[in-house]
Amino acid sequence: MPQAIPIIPGPQVVPSAVCFKCQVCCRFPEQDSFLRPYLTEDEIRQAVTHGIPSSSLPDHRGSQIEVVRHPTDEGFLCPAFDPITQHCHIYEVRPLDCQLYPFALMWNAQHDWVVLGWDTLCPFLLEQADGDRPLTGGAPPTTMLTLPKALMEQAQRVATYLESDNVLNALAGHPRLVTPFQPDVVVLQTLDRLTATLRSSNMRDTR
Ligand code: SF4
Ligand code: SF4
Incomplete structure (x- = not known):
C-alpha cells in the first residue's frame, strides 16, 4: 500500500x-x-x-x-x-496541494525547472510582503516583492521538505502536483532534485 x-x-x-x-x-x-x-x-x-x-x-x-x-x-x-x-x-x-498554499509548487515559465514560489493572490502574504516602490510611484511590481524573514525561513523548510526522499518519491508518482506556471506567483527558488527526478523520468505532466 x-x-x-x-x-x-x-x-x-x-x-x-x-x-x-x-x-x-x-x-x-x-x-x-x-x-x-x-x-x-x-x-x-x-x-x-x-x-x-x-x-x-x-x-x-x-x-x-x-x-x-x-x-x-x-x-x-x-x-x-x-x-x-x-x-x-x-x-x-x-x-499536500492544500497544505502548501499560499506557497506554490509549479513549473517555471519555460517549463524546464520546478520552482517554489508564493502566490500574490493571497492577501495575507501580499500584506506582509515588502518591495521598493518604483520612482514613478504606485505599487511595486510583484516580482520585486520580498517576504519577511520568518516567512522566508518557512519557505525554506517547505523546500527542504519537498526535496526529502519520501516526498520526492510521492511527487515522482504524481507529477500533476506540480502546477503549470502561474504569473501571479513570485518565484523563491528552484527545486533542483525534484526537477532532475521529473526530467529523468520524462514526467512533465501538467494539469
Ligand atoms: S480546497 Fe483543500 S483546503 Fe479547501 S476545502 Fe478543499 S480540500 Fe479543504
Ligand atoms: S488568507 Fe486567504 S488566500 Fe491566503 S491562505 Fe488564507 S484563505 Fe487562502
Whole structure:
C-alpha cells in the first residue's frame, strides 16, 4: 500500500483566523480550473473516508477534485468546503496541494525547472510582503516583492521538505502536483532534485 505523504513541518503559514475571513481559497471561478486540488491515491482514500463523495475524484489513482456549483453565489466550490462556516471538512487530512498554499509548487515559465514560489493572490502574504516602490510611484511590481524573514525561513523548510526522499518519491508518482506556471506567483527558488527526478523520468505532466 502506498505511504501517505507526511504533513508539512512547521507552523501554518497563515493564521486560521485570517483564512476564515478571506474569500480566496477553496473557491474556483471555473468548473475546470487547473488550480483545483490534486489528490494522490492515498489522499483520495482518506478524503473519501472523511465523507467526500468518491464520485468527486474521478480517477482513484490520483486526480483533481470535481468542484460543485456555489449554492448562493457565482463560481464553484471544493466539495470539502462549507461556505457557511468557511471550514474544510477534511482539514485534518487535507491534501499536500492544500497544505502548501499560499506557497506554490509549479513549473517555471519555460517549463524546464520546478520552482517554489508564493502566490500574490493571497492577501495575507501580499500584506506582509515588502518591495521598493518604483520612482514613478504606485505599487511595486510583484516580482520585486520580498517576504519577511520568518516567512522566508518557512519557505525554506517547505523546500527542504519537498526535496526529502519520501516526498520526492510521492511527487515522482504524481507529477500533476506540480502546477503549470502561474504569473501571479513570485518565484523563491528552484527545486533542483525534484526537477532532475521529473526530467529523468520524462514526467512533465501538467494539469
Ligand atoms: S488566500 Fe491566503 S488568507 Fe486567504 S484563505 Fe487562502 S491562505 Fe488564507
Ligand atoms: S480540500 Fe479543504 S483546503 Fe483543500 S480546497 Fe478543499 S476545502 Fe479547501
